[in-house]
Amino acid sequence: MRAVFSRRLAIALALTGAALTSPALAQDKTAKIGVLNDMSSLYADIGGPNSVVAAKLAIADSGLEAKGWKIELVSGDHQNKPDVGVNIARQWIDVDKVDMITDTPNSGVALAISNLVKEKNIILMNSGGGSVDLTGKACTPNTISIAYDTYMLAHGTGQALTKAGGNTWFFLTADYAFGAALERDTSAVVKANGGQVLGSVKHPINNADFSSFLLQAQASKAKVIGLANAGGDTTNAIKQAAEFGITSGGQKLAALLLFINDVHALGLKVAQGLTFTESYYWDLNDNTRAFAKRFSEKAKNNAMPSMTQAGVYAAVLHYLKTLEAMGGNPHDGAKVVAKMKEIPAEDQPFGKSMIRADGRRMVPAYLFEVKTPAESKGPWDYYKKIADISAEDAARPLSESECPLVKK
16 A cells, blocks of 8 residues: 555656646746836936836737736836946846836946846846947847947938038037947948047036037037937037027037937927937838827827837837747746847837847838928927938948857
8 A cells, every 4th residue: 555655646746747847837927027217317208207108008019918917017217327227127136026127228227237137137128228339249148229229320310411511520428338339439430431520528417508518519610519418418408509509600410319309398499400310200100100199198298209218119019929929938038038039029110120139129210300390280290301221221230240149
């Protein structure tokens, strides 16, 4: 009897172990997503609470909750400080069991978070941090960049203005990782197209007074003053440049990163004529308009989506579609990212495209100019398209990549 009992116990334990590791029970239908951005300062309009709106819209559109999945969403304010961002993310990962972090405007924060998610083997789907280094020398198997980078901005706006005769440049550069990368990449494009960089000056992030910096730019006599900054810094610089009569004096401002929220804040009278590059605009086609309408109905102040908010939506949707294709969440960041690179990403803001080995989603870009007040037909009708930029031209060629994931 004892032998029979022992044999039955062994069989029961074996069956229990098999059941616990069977595909049916191994497929965890839960996911936790963190939106990490600037909720209260100079980048709050381009990300902020409305990025959370974008993420919620993507969760709803994925349809997973209706299929029995449990999708949780948390959000945090990194205050544009890498240490604050890392502390929030570490708490999310270690305590709250967050699987994927998205948005991360401010390249300094994004680069720090990218290192952390690799260490912890979760996922960063960056839509706000612009440094091309995120898919270059600092790339990891756990990070994807969705909407734009400094290569795209430099080769869109920088190349167009230099070829149009703006062959001398002076930069006003935000003193952190994004500003440095944007000045570096645009300077390379200017020089490659026969132009000269006459100088540059660094300014603190979230700066209120640009007078001394603008006077240096004005004194340089450069044909183009490149604003290697973003958000509130860009709008403050543009407003004060108008007050100094810089553009009326013949120098052109190049807003190397400009968002529709910035144009809305400036007004067309001040912003008209600015040339810039983006990968999303609400009025490009039927799909972009459909997404913008649904977003605006839920957004704070009924704002139209920025490029980065559209990127948050695209990031969350592709992540959830990939988990569904995998049959569940393995809670293995590198494994999920590898699968995301196999499956085409498809959504209303950006259409259908692949994610490369370096983590760069291959979205096309567009060169825009801000309309005059007379050209605008109504609220948020701010852009006119000057040129299309293919996804291949908008992204740094893999042959030039410093990403260790890229096989050459």
